[in-house]
Amino acid sequence: MGQKIAIVLFNLGGPDGPDSVRPFLKNLFSDPAIIRVPGPLRWFLARLISTLRAKSARANYAKMGGGSPLVPETLAQAEALEKAVKARPGYEQAEVKTFLAMRYWKPFVKDAIAEVRAFKPDETVLLPLYPQFSTTTTDSSLQAWKDAGGGPAKLICCYPDAPGFIEAHAEAVLETWQAAGAPEKVRILWSAHGLPEKIIEDGDPYQKQVEETVAALRPLLPDNFEHSICYQSRVGPVKWIGPATETEIERAAADRIGIIVVPIAFVSEHIETLVELDEEYRDVADELGVPFYLRAPALGTRAKFIDELARLTTELLQGHEPVLAARTTGCLVACPACPRAPYGGCAA
Numbered sequence: 001m002g003q004k005i006a007i008v009l010f011n012l013g014g015p016d017g018p019d020s021v022r023p024f025l026k027n028l029f030s031d032p033a034i035i036r037v038p039g040p041l042r043w044f045l046a047r048l049i050s051t052l053r054a055k056s057a058r059a060n061y062a063k064m065g066g067g068s069p070l071v072p073e074t075l076a077q078a079e080a081l082e083k084a085v086k087a088r089p090g091y092e093q094a095e096v097k098t099f100l101a102m103r104y105w106k107p108f109v110k111d112a113i114a115e116v117r118a119f120k121p122d123e124t125v126l127l128p129l130y131p132q133f134s135t136t137t138t139d140s141s142l143q144a145w146k147d148a149g150g151g152p153a154k155l156i157c158c159y160p161d162a163p164g165f166i167e168a169h170a171e172a173v174l175e176t177w178q179a180a181g182a183p184e185k186v187r188i189l190w191s192a193h194g195l196p197e198k199i200i201e202d203g204d205p206y207q208k209q210v211e212e213t214v215a216a217l218r219p220l221l222p223d224n225f226e227h228s229i230c231y232q233s234r235v236g237p238v239k240w241i242g243p244a245t246e247t248e249i250e251r252a253a254a255d256r257i258g259i260i261v262v263p264i265a266f267v268s269e270h271i272e273t274l275v276e277l278d279e280e281y282r283d284v285a286d287e288l289g290v291p292f293y294l295r296a297p298a299l300g301t302r303a304k305f306i307d308e309l310a311r312l313t314t315e316l317l318q319g320h321e322p323v324l325a326a327r328t329t330g331c332l333v334a335c336p337a338c339p340r341a342p343y344g345g346c347a348a
Contacts, residue, residue, distance in 0.1 A: 078098035
């Protein structure tokens, strides 16, 4: 009998219906990795924010059938990944099973842990569907895994420049561009979820890794493309990293150049792509007279992306360290929250 391999997919999660919108938001803003204030104040703020935002959030989720498509999309990725791992040399006879471990709504990390225990794998791989490492995403999910009693596992902490991930994004951009008639003058807006500046100043490598992703992509695209990294989804009064995606849309309007918006840190379609990018920012672009507004799709089950995840997984299983970052280059910053110790991160 072949080896039993469990692959745990970390992701944000999303409400599965109108009644779960408020508790989803409450869970999100209760996370100390998201709101970094003492517990009692954070719980108060989480209740307040979730109450204030619930109505508008329900309206946005209603546009997608009442709930988030993120879990169904992740299930499709999980199924594709199982097949891709079994297609790798030496893993044809392995019993490969994927488990969803969502941070803020069902199926929660603790649910995945119970299912993994019942499966009794020989090896467990933790695979975040966050390509760029952040204390607010991967590290938060890893902490939830530890807090819920997750067993020994190997971690792929990040893959911001992994070849298949990069090639899949380039494919998506080129297909979007060509479907629009391959306009000669175009600016790519590489739009990533934003973070408060303070989190980056405290050593979070997310922004540097977003920049690393874009740097790896640029050589695969036409020389005449212009490029701008920007950040979306700002909430609250604190100062966030920039420039904001909306600001870059305004700049494109002033420069009279069309844009292709690429969700560079999201691998699944969800509220930030289907509503924020496809509706809200498109409206801004139309109102300002941007010559054209195109949006490249999230990677989803694109073959090169799934095959890259399978490669990272199997190469990790062939290694010897209990925690291993499958990176093609060293980290650009040393992150205190990096799961590898000491603080040297994944540097080669």
